[in-house]
Amino acid sequence: MSEVLIKVVNQESMINLGTVLTNFMYPNLVIAMTGDLGAGKTTFTKGIGIALGIKRVINSPTFTIMKIYEPTINVNNIEKLYHLDVYRLSDSSDDDALSEYFSLDGVSIVEWADIINDLLPDTLWHITIANDGVDSRILTLECDAKTDINKIKETLRSNNYEIINWFFN
Protein backbone atom coordinates (compact mmCIF):
# COMPACT_ATOMS: atom_id res chain seq x y z
CA MET A 1 0.00 0.00 0.00
CA SER A 2 1.18 3.54 -0.75
CA GLU A 3 1.17 4.77 2.79
CA VAL A 4 3.52 6.87 4.85
CA LEU A 5 3.36 7.76 8.56
CA ILE A 6 4.93 11.08 9.44
CA LYS A 7 5.73 12.48 12.85
CA VAL A 8 4.76 16.15 13.09
CA VAL A 9 6.26 17.74 16.18
CA ASN A 10 4.43 21.08 16.33
CA GLN A 11 2.08 23.48 14.57
CA GLU A 12 4.75 25.06 12.35
CA SER A 13 5.86 21.63 11.24
CA MET A 14 2.24 20.79 10.27
CA ILE A 15 1.91 23.97 8.21
CA ASN A 16 5.24 23.26 6.53
CA LEU A 17 4.17 19.68 5.77
CA GLY A 18 1.14 21.01 3.89
CA THR A 19 3.45 23.34 1.95
CA VAL A 20 5.95 20.58 1.09
CA LEU A 21 3.28 18.09 0.02
CA THR A 22 1.59 20.62 -2.29
CA ASN A 23 4.37 19.97 -4.81
CA PHE A 24 2.96 16.45 -5.20
CA MET A 25 -0.64 17.58 -5.69
CA TYR A 26 -2.31 18.03 -9.05
CA PRO A 27 -5.59 19.37 -10.52
CA ASN A 28 -8.65 17.22 -9.64
CA LEU A 29 -6.96 15.71 -6.62
CA VAL A 30 -9.29 15.10 -3.69
CA ILE A 31 -7.77 14.83 -0.23
CA ALA A 32 -10.02 13.14 2.31
CA MET A 33 -9.05 14.16 5.82
CA THR A 34 -9.98 12.55 9.10
CA GLY A 35 -8.91 13.27 12.64
CA ASP A 36 -10.53 14.65 15.79
CA LEU A 37 -11.42 18.28 16.39
CA GLY A 38 -8.15 20.12 16.95
CA ALA A 39 -6.05 17.42 15.30
CA GLY A 40 -4.64 19.85 12.75
CA LYS A 41 -6.65 19.41 9.55
CA THR A 42 -7.13 23.12 9.01
CA THR A 43 -3.54 23.81 10.07
CA PHE A 44 -2.30 21.42 7.35
CA THR A 45 -4.54 23.21 4.82
CA LYS A 46 -2.96 26.56 5.73
CA GLY A 47 0.32 25.11 4.49
CA ILE A 48 -1.23 24.35 1.11
CA GLY A 49 -2.38 27.97 1.05
CA ILE A 50 1.20 29.15 1.53
CA ALA A 51 2.50 26.96 -1.31
CA LEU A 52 -0.21 28.29 -3.63
CA GLY A 53 0.35 31.91 -2.58
CA ILE A 54 -3.23 32.28 -1.33
CA LYS A 55 -3.62 35.73 0.17
CA ARG A 56 -6.77 35.21 2.23
CA VAL A 57 -6.49 33.65 5.66
CA ILE A 58 -7.53 30.00 5.56
CA ASN A 59 -9.70 29.10 8.51
CA SER A 60 -12.18 26.36 9.17
CA PRO A 61 -15.14 26.50 6.79
CA THR A 62 -17.39 24.70 9.30
CA PHE A 63 -20.30 27.12 8.99
CA THR A 64 -20.11 27.59 5.25
CA ILE A 65 -19.22 23.96 4.38
CA MET A 66 -16.91 25.15 1.59
CA LYS A 67 -14.55 28.00 0.82
CA ILE A 68 -12.88 28.60 -2.54
CA TYR A 69 -9.40 30.11 -2.64
CA GLU A 70 -7.50 31.55 -5.61
CA PRO A 71 -3.84 30.60 -5.97
CA THR A 72 -1.37 33.30 -7.01
CA ILE A 73 1.50 30.84 -7.46
CA ASN A 74 1.31 28.14 -10.12
CA VAL A 75 1.99 24.72 -8.66
CA ASN A 76 1.33 21.90 -11.16
CA ASN A 77 -1.45 23.99 -12.76
CA ILE A 78 -3.70 23.80 -9.70
CA GLU A 79 -6.29 26.49 -10.42
CA LYS A 80 -8.27 26.57 -7.18
CA LEU A 81 -8.23 25.32 -3.63
CA TYR A 82 -11.62 24.03 -2.50
CA HIS A 83 -11.58 23.69 1.27
CA LEU A 84 -14.53 21.73 2.62
CA ASP A 85 -15.51 20.97 6.19
CA VAL A 86 -18.52 18.68 6.16
CA TYR A 87 -18.75 18.29 9.95
CA ARG A 88 -22.20 19.88 10.01
CA LEU A 89 -23.65 17.57 7.37
CA SER A 90 -25.21 14.49 8.90
CA ASP A 91 -24.58 12.46 5.77
CA SER A 92 -23.92 12.90 2.06
CA SER A 93 -27.62 13.14 1.15
CA ASP A 94 -27.57 16.62 2.69
CA ASP A 95 -25.50 18.05 -0.11
CA ASP A 96 -24.56 15.88 -3.02
CA ALA A 97 -23.82 18.98 -5.14
CA LEU A 98 -20.51 19.23 -3.30
CA SER A 99 -19.04 16.42 -5.36
CA GLU A 100 -19.24 18.61 -8.49
CA TYR A 101 -16.15 20.39 -7.27
CA PHE A 102 -14.17 17.18 -7.18
CA SER A 103 -13.88 17.07 -10.96
CA LEU A 104 -12.76 20.67 -11.50
CA ASP A 105 -9.18 21.84 -11.99
CA GLY A 106 -8.52 22.44 -8.34
CA VAL A 107 -7.42 20.51 -5.31
CA SER A 108 -10.31 19.68 -2.98
CA ILE A 109 -9.47 19.10 0.64
CA VAL A 110 -12.27 17.69 2.76
CA GLU A 111 -12.27 17.78 6.56
CA TRP A 112 -14.39 15.03 8.19
CA ALA A 113 -14.46 13.27 4.81
CA ASP A 114 -15.88 10.00 6.15
CA ILE A 115 -19.27 11.72 6.57
CA ILE A 116 -19.57 11.98 2.77
CA ASN A 117 -17.69 8.79 1.90
CA ASP A 118 -20.09 7.78 -0.87
CA LEU A 119 -19.56 11.12 -2.68
CA LEU A 120 -15.79 10.78 -2.79
CA PRO A 121 -14.09 9.64 -5.99
CA ASP A 122 -12.21 6.33 -6.13
CA THR A 123 -8.89 8.03 -6.69
CA LEU A 124 -7.84 10.23 -3.84
CA TRP A 125 -5.42 10.79 -1.02
CA HIS A 126 -6.38 9.95 2.52
CA ILE A 127 -4.87 11.89 5.38
CA THR A 128 -5.51 10.91 8.97
CA ILE A 129 -4.10 12.92 11.85
CA ALA A 130 -3.81 11.34 15.28
CA ASN A 131 -2.78 13.05 18.49
CA ASP A 132 0.54 11.96 19.93
CA GLY A 133 0.94 14.24 22.92
CA VAL A 134 0.16 17.93 23.32
CA ASP A 135 1.92 19.26 20.24
CA SER A 136 2.92 16.05 18.50
CA ARG A 137 0.83 14.39 15.79
CA ILE A 138 1.14 11.30 13.62
CA LEU A 139 -0.08 12.04 10.11
CA THR A 140 -0.84 9.06 7.90
CA LEU A 141 -0.86 9.77 4.18
CA GLU A 142 -2.29 7.21 1.77
CA CYS A 143 -1.69 8.14 -1.85
CA ASP A 144 -3.18 7.12 -5.15
CA ALA A 145 -1.26 5.05 -7.71
CA LYS A 146 -0.16 8.04 -9.78
CA THR A 147 1.65 9.64 -6.84
CA ASP A 148 5.27 8.66 -6.28
CA ILE A 149 5.29 7.79 -2.58
CA ASN A 150 9.02 7.04 -2.58
CA LYS A 151 9.74 10.51 -3.88
CA ILE A 152 7.47 11.91 -1.15
CA LYS A 153 9.38 9.96 1.52
CA GLU A 154 12.70 11.17 0.14
CA THR A 155 11.49 14.78 0.10
CA LEU A 156 10.15 14.52 3.65
CA ARG A 157 13.40 13.06 4.97
CA SER A 158 15.37 15.86 3.37
CA ASN A 159 13.03 18.30 5.12
CA ASN A 160 13.85 16.62 8.45
CA TYR A 161 10.54 14.83 8.95
CA GLU A 162 10.71 11.56 10.84
CA ILE A 163 9.04 8.72 8.96
CA ILE A 164 7.63 5.97 11.15
CA ASN A 165 8.03 2.39 10.00
CA TRP A 166 5.64 -0.22 11.31
CA PHE A 167 7.55 -3.21 10.09
CA PHE A 168 11.04 -4.23 9.17
CA ASN A 169 11.85 -4.40 5.51
Ligand code: ADP
Ligand atom coordinates in the same frame (compact mmCIF):
# COMPACT_ATOMS: atom_id res chain seq x y z
P1 ADP B 1 -8.83 20.70 12.99
O1 ADP B 1 -9.04 21.44 11.71
O2 ADP B 1 -8.34 19.31 12.81
O3 ADP B 1 -10.04 20.74 13.90
P2 ADP B 1 -7.04 22.87 13.62
O4 ADP B 1 -5.96 22.80 12.60
O5 ADP B 1 -8.09 23.90 13.44
O6 ADP B 1 -7.66 21.42 13.81
O7 ADP B 1 -6.41 23.11 15.05
C1 ADP B 1 -5.28 22.43 15.52
C2 ADP B 1 -4.91 23.06 16.85
O8 ADP B 1 -3.86 22.30 17.47
C3 ADP B 1 -4.36 24.45 16.68
O9 ADP B 1 -4.78 25.24 17.78
C4 ADP B 1 -2.85 24.27 16.71
O10 ADP B 1 -2.18 25.39 17.23
C5 ADP B 1 -2.71 23.10 17.67
N1 ADP B 1 -1.53 22.26 17.41
C6 ADP B 1 -0.59 21.93 18.31
N2 ADP B 1 0.32 21.11 17.79
C7 ADP B 1 -0.04 20.90 16.51
C8 ADP B 1 0.50 20.12 15.46
N3 ADP B 1 1.60 19.38 15.60
N4 ADP B 1 -0.15 20.12 14.29
C9 ADP B 1 -1.27 20.84 14.12
N5 ADP B 1 -1.84 21.59 15.06
C10 ADP B 1 -1.23 21.63 16.26
Ligand code: MG
Ligand atom coordinates in the same frame (compact mmCIF):
# COMPACT_ATOMS: atom_id res chain seq x y z
MG1 MG C 1 -10.82 22.33 10.89
